Amino acid sequence: MNTNEYLKIEHVCKTFGKGESRSEVLRDISLEVAKGEYLAIIGHSGCGKSTLLNIVAGLTEASSGYVFLEGREVHQPGPDRAVVFQNHSLLPWLTVYDNVKLAVDKVFGDKKTKAERHDWTLRNLELTHMTHAMKKRPGEISGGMKQRVGIARALAMSPKVLLLDEPFGALDALTRAHLQEEVMKIHAELGNTVLMITHDVDEAVLLSDRIVMMTNGPAAQIGEIHDVRLPRPRNRLELLGDSNYIAARGAVLEFLHRKSHYVEAA
Amino acid sequence: MHAAGVVLPPVIMLGLLGVAWQILCSSPDSTLPPPSKVLADTHELIMNPFYDNGGNDKGLFWHLLASLKRVALGYLLAAGAGVALGVLIGSSKWAMRALDPLFQVLRTIPPLAWLPLSLAAFRDGQPSAIFVIFITAIWPIIINTAVGVRNIPQDYRNVARVLRLNGGEFFTTIMLPAAAPYIFTGLRIGIGLSWLAIVAAEMLIGGVGIGFFIWDAWNSSLISDIILALAYVGVVGFFLDRLVALSGKLIGRGTVSI
Numbered sequence: 321m322n323t324n325e326y327l328k329i330e331h332v333c334k335t336f337g338k339g340e341s342r343s344e345v346l347r348d349i350s351l352e353v354a355k356g357e358y359l360a361i362i363g364h365s366g367c368g369k370s371t372l373l374n375i376v377a378g379l380t381e382a383s384s385g386y387v388f389l390e391g392r393e394v395h396q397p398g399p400d401r402a403v404v405f406q407n408h409s410l411l412p413w414l415t416v417y418d419n420v421k422l423a424v425d426k427v428f429g430d431k432k433t434k435a436e437r438h439d440w441t442l443r444n445l446e447l448t449h450m451t452h453a454m455k456k457r458p459g460e461i462s463g464g465m466k467q468r469v470g471i472a473r474a475l476a477m478s479p480k481v482l483l484l485d486e487p488f489g490a491l492d493a494l495t496r497a498h499l500q501e502e503v504m505k506i507h508a509e510l511g512n513t514v515l516m517i518t519h520d521v522d523e524a525v526l527l528s529d530r531i532v533m534m535t536n537g538p539a540a541q542i543g544e545i546h547d548v549r550l551p552r553p554r555n556r557l558e559l560l561g562d563s564n565y566i567a568a569r570g571a572v573l574e575f576l577h578r579k580s581h582y583v584e585a586a
Numbered sequence: 587m588h589a590a591g592v593v594l595p596p597v598i599m600l601g602l603l604g605v606a607w608q609i610l611c612s613s614p615d616s617t618l619p620p621p622s623k624v625l626a627d628t629h630e631l632i633m634n635p636f637y638d639n640g641g642n643d644k645g646l647f648w649h650l651l652a653s654l655k656r657v658a659l660g661y662l663l664a665a666g667a668g669v670a671l672g673v674l675i676g677s678s679k680w681a682m683r684a685l686d687p688l689f690q691v692l693r694t695i696p697p698l699a700w701l702p703l704s705l706a707a708f709r710d711g712q713p714s715a716i717f718v719i720f721i722t723a724i725w726p727i728i729i730n731t732a733v734g735v736r737n738i739p740q741d742y743r744n745v746a747r748v749l750r751l752n753g754g755e756f757f758t759t760i761m762l763p764a765a766a767p768y769i770f771t772g773l774r775i776g777i778g779l780s781w782l783a784i785v786a787a788e789m790l791i792g793g794v795g796i797g798f799f800i801w802d803a804w805n806s807s808l809i810s811d812i813i814l815a816l817a818y819v820g821v822v823g824f825f826l827d828r829l830v831a832l833s834g835k836l837i838g839r840g841t842v843s844i
Contacts, residue, residue, distance in 0.1 A: 379744055397747040409741035413763040413838075422759060426749045477749075 325391070326355040326513060327376070327481050332385030334371055345371050347539040349385070351532060353481070358507055358514045360524035362572060363534030364580065369517045370406075372534075373485050376515060377403050389480055399427045402474035406486045408466040410458040410473075417454035420444055420473045427477045444476040445469075447506055464495035468502070475506065484516040488523065496520075497556065500527060508553060521576070525568045526556055533575045543580060546571045619810050627810030642794055642802070646815065650822060652794040653784050656712070657826075660719025661780045665773060668724045672731020672772070673761065682732070693725035697783035701790055711791035715784065722783040723776035730775070734768025735761060763838070770834035777830045781823045 334346040345368040353359050363369045374380035376387055378397035387394050389401065402423075410419050421441045428437055445451045448468040453461050458469070467487055474482055487503075488496040500523060507514060507527075518524050524531045528548055535543040548568045550559065559565040604621050611620035619627065635647035675682045675689075700721050704714040742764055746756050762769075788797025796819055803811035 377748065379747060396750075397744075398750055399748060401748070403744070403748055405741060405744065407741060409745050411742060411745070411760070411763070413766075423749055426751065426755070 325352055325388070326357075327353040327515070328386075328388040329372075329376065330386045330388065332372070332375055332382045332387065334368070334375065334380070335383045344539040345537060346375075346382075347541050349542055351542065353513060353515060355513055356511045357530065358516070358528045359530050359532060360516045360518055360528035361532045361534060362518055362521065362524045362576070363540065364536050364576065365519060367534045367537045367580075368540040369534050370485055373403075373483055373515065373517050376481070377401050377483050379403070399423070399477035400480045401483055402477040402479035402481075403483045403485060404467070404470045404474045404487045406489055408458070408463075408470040410466055410469055412458050415455050415457055416450060416461070416469050417441060417445065419458070419469055420476050423473045424476050441476060444472040447475060447509075448472040448502065462495075464491050464499060467491065467499060471499075471503070471506075475510070475512075480513065482512045482514045484514060486517050486519065489519070496523070500556075503527065504552075504554065521569060521572045522556075524572060525550075525565060526554060526559070531568070531572055533572060533580070536580050544571070544575050619813070624810040624813050627808070628814040631811060631814060642792075642798065644794060646796075646799065646818060649794055649796045649799045649815075650818060653788060653796045654822070656715050656788075656795070657719055657777075657780045657784050660716040661723050661777060663716075664720045664723035664776060664780075665727060667720075668727025668772065668776070669731050669769060671724075672728045672769070673735055673757075673765075675728070676732035676735025676765070677761075686732075689725065689728060693729070697722040697779070698786050698790070701787055705791075711793055715787045715791050715795075718783055718787045719780045723780045726775035726779065727769070727772040730768045730772030731765060734765030737768070738764045766834070766838040770830070770838060773834070774827060774830050777826050778823065781819075781826055785819060 329349055329351040332346060332349040333344070335342060335344045337343055349372060351359075361369045361372065371380060375382045376394075378387075378394055378401065381395065394401065410416075411422070414422065421437070424432075424437045424441045424444075428440065432440060442451060442454075445454055448471050450465065450468050450472055453465060458466055461469075467490075471487070484503075488499050491499065504527060506512070514528075516524075516527065525548055531546045531548060533543045533546070534540045546568055549564045550562065550568070608620045608622060610616070611618050625632075631646055635645040637645040638648060671685070675685050697718050700718050701714060704717040705711070708714050708717065738761060742760050746760050751759065784795070785797040785800065788795035789801040792798050796815060800812050800815045803809075803815065
């Protein structure tokens with residue numbers, strides 16, 4: 321198997337509705353993600369990038385086209401493609417620990433002993449620095465902490481691909497920067513393959529190896545793909561003057577503010 | 587708030603109402619007794635709630651207990667069947683389309699209208715009264731449970747799908763806790779309606795029970811006994827409501843706010 325084809329999206333189209341109210345959201349999206357790669361998908365809101373993520377997750381069915389993971393077609397959701405939802409989606413009646421444990425028990429119920437599952441739950445809460453609040457309910461912790469737990473829950477599934485759906489979109493700038501650092505550390509440590517939806521240019525450049533830029537909907541397509549040639553580990557302050565950083569940022573901004581419309585018109 | 591601030595206002599209000607009642611009913615040609623006469627007349631009943639002279643001549647405790655037993659049985663059956671049916675029409679579009687119109691019509695039938703039919707079917711007062719409680723309490727439980735199940739946020743369903751929870755796991759870990767606030771709203775309305783219906787049903791079926799006691803007191807022109815029984819019915823109804831609310835708090839694990 322070619323390592324470039326770890327996750328492969330092939331000619332995916334998505335149309336919602338029928339007849340008069342038919343609307344084409346995605347048109348012919350093809351994309352390959354290598355193992356361990358951090359890929360960001362950026363585009364204006366409403367361009368269908370979340371729909372694309374949901375198709376990869378299996379939560380939405382593609383109208384045509386295929387998604388392959390390690391050479392096998394996927395069309396149902398599963399813990400091998402864990403999702404960190406934009407609004408965290410923690411179960412409010414379970415504690416932080418139990419939210420993560422639910423995923424661990426379900427995914428590793430027959431592979432790990434009870435003690436191992438407990439340790440694995442704690443290990444993932446440690447990764448996201450949430451052990452101090454593990455007995456609290458989601459309603460008792462801040463938005464940033466909830467998203468950490470959401471990340472811990474997704475990581476605890478040991479997914480082949482981690483899907484992040486605008487994970488920091490609802491957070492204030494400082495909390496967001498903090499969580500971006502954490503995600504970079506975790507990615508460096510575990511080498512996850514990540515697909516992240518974002519509308520934040522700096523976030524995309526800072527975190528990812530490649531940035532996929534989507535044209536405006538309806539019928540969004542992949543406009544450009546930019547390789548971010550920045551060595552890791554990355555430091556947001558040191559990058560500020562880096563020419564590669566400036567180039568990547570410029571390329572994305574240029575696309576979002578100028579070209580996304582032209583491609584649509586073409 | 588200060589304890590006195592909670593206790594004092596209702597106590598003062600009760601005192602004022604008692605004085606007003608005393609004044610209004612003190613004239614010799616008043617049809618209803620004043621509170622002083624009620625207390626004097628019912629002194630025996632209040633002090634001896636546990637007497638049992640055989641037949642229907644029992645203390646108020648036994649009447650209330652008989653009524654509570656009927657309500658408990660009818661209500662628990664309604665809670666079980668109501669939650670099950672609510673989950674069914676809440677999760678299946680076709681069950682909803684088939685059953686909802688039927689339920690909307692049936693739920694408007696007054697509880698007592700069912701009594702003659704259930705007497706005809708069961709040929710005995712006891713199961714008939716229990717059936718009336720059942721059929722009274724079940725509708726709000728079904729309807730609220732169904733709304734609760736339909737309103738489970740898509741986010742929670744997505745979590746369940748990513749984790750590949752099976753039907754049983756989804757039911758216990760997501761559906762029941764997510765719908766708990768709605769289910770307990772239905773259960774609270776249901777217990778209130780049950781207690782409303784039991785008094786009326788017992789007036790008709792006779793035997794031991796607080797409803798029969800009130801009807802029997804009316805037939806014997808013991809108006810003070812009726813007033814005492816009404817006070818008891820009100821207090822018991824209040825505690826039944828609190829009991830369901832409390833169990834909602836315990837079982838709902840923080841999701842039910844009452």
